[in-house]
Amino acid sequence: MRKAILALLAAGCIMPVLTPAQAQDKTVNMKVSLWVPPAHPLVPATQAWAADIEKASGGSIKMSVFPSEQLGKAFDHYDMARDGIADITYVNPGYQPGRFPIAAAGQIPFVFSEGKKGTQAFNEWYQKYAKTEMKDTKLCFAFIHAPGTLHGKKKIVLPSDLNGVKVRPAQSTIGEMVKLFGGTNVQASAPESRDAIERGVADEIAFPWGSIFLFGIDKVVKYHIDAPLYSTVFTYNINLAKYNSMSDGQKKIIDDHCTPEWAAKVTDPWVDYEAAGVAKMKALPDHEVYPLTPEQLAAWKKGVEPLHTAWSAAVKKAGGDADAIDAELKASLKKHSAGL
Structure with a gap:
């Protein structure tokens, strides 16, 4: 039997079984850009994700991960x-106010109770x-970090305490909150934030707990509100031309790595890292x-209500059904026990 099969293979009568990715002969090289430093938990998690894609593709999809704003x-x-x-980038939609009005629903204060379920x-x-x-x-997946809070040089207890204070917001909705309470926004990306506070350009910063240490901001702030004030939403986005240039098998491999399960694998280590920062700071x-x-918490929640009204108006202006979109988000939060 074995000799017969080998003979048929040699004669071309039986074709070997190949996976779609193995059947194509084009190698695709992809650059993955992250703006966090190599010590950030997203970097090794993304490298592991990229390595699994390369393995699943039989080496036909090769990925290089560039942290620390190397590419932009x-x-x-x-x-x-x-x-x-x-080819793939780590995006903070809130860095560009008004551009992604629907995603901004996740940026409103007091939406998420914790990061993994969120x-x-x-x-x-x-x-x-x-x-x-x-x-x-092409969106691969969207995610949040463990809820962050306000850290700074001044003890902030009530929304009115932000009046006249210079704040580096985490994203555009927190920037609107700062203005709502009479503060002034200082625009700085995460890698630029310590310098802004150290030079007195900013007094307070909205930031997740663990990253305060990662970016050295713990050296320039003293006071920290212990409450899940806000989360920032992020996305991994793929260049459409590169994705569309792939074989069907390669596309499937990418799709298989853009699932909720992979979103958790890539982002859960970061959630754990940020959550651990609370105890570290308290020590x-x-x-x-x-x-x-x-x-005081009730005053904050009451004070940020206009932010939800503004979000709804922005979504309607963009042609969306804000009420339906909001209801779907609330349903998803309830399903995953992720809301406050």
Whole structure:
């Protein structure tokens, strides 16, 4: 039997079984751009993700990961994916106010209770809307970090305490919150933030807990609100031309690595890292980490209500059904037990 099969193979009567990726002979090289430093948990997690893609493709998809803004500034990463400066990029939609109004729902304060469930809820909800809102790239997955808060040189307890204060916001919606409460926004990407505070350009910063240490910001701030004030939403975006140039088998491999399961694998280590920063900060003798009283928390939640109204108006202006979109997000948060 074995000799017969070998003879048929030699004669070309039986074709060997190949996977779609193995059947094509074109190698695709992809550049993955991250703007966080190599020590950030997203970098090794993304490298592992990229290595698994290369393995699954039999080596036909080769990925190189570039951290630390090597290929471009953090603010430019969506356009870098759109224009092919990089093939896959790490995007903060909130770095460009008004450009992605639907995604901004996740930027409103007091939406998410924690990062892992929040990522599952947000990614599931936003996949539908990214097809329109981010149509000039392909969304791989969307995610959030563990909720962050305000850190600074001054003890902030009530929204009114921000009046006249210079704040580096995490994203555009937090920037609107700062203006709402009488503060002044200082625009700086995460890698630029410590310098802004150290030079007195900013007094306060909205930032996740673990990254305060990663970027050295713990050296220039003292006070920290112990409350899940906000989360920032992020996306991994793929250049459409590069994706469309792939074989069907290669596309499937990329799609198989843009699932909720892979979103968790890539981002959960970061969520854990940020969450661990709370205890780390509390252990430092020269820092004050303080909770808000129920009355103070109620004042914050009441104070940010206009941000949801503004979000709804922006979505309607862009042609979306804000009420339906908001209801779907709330349903996803409830499904994943991710809301406040």
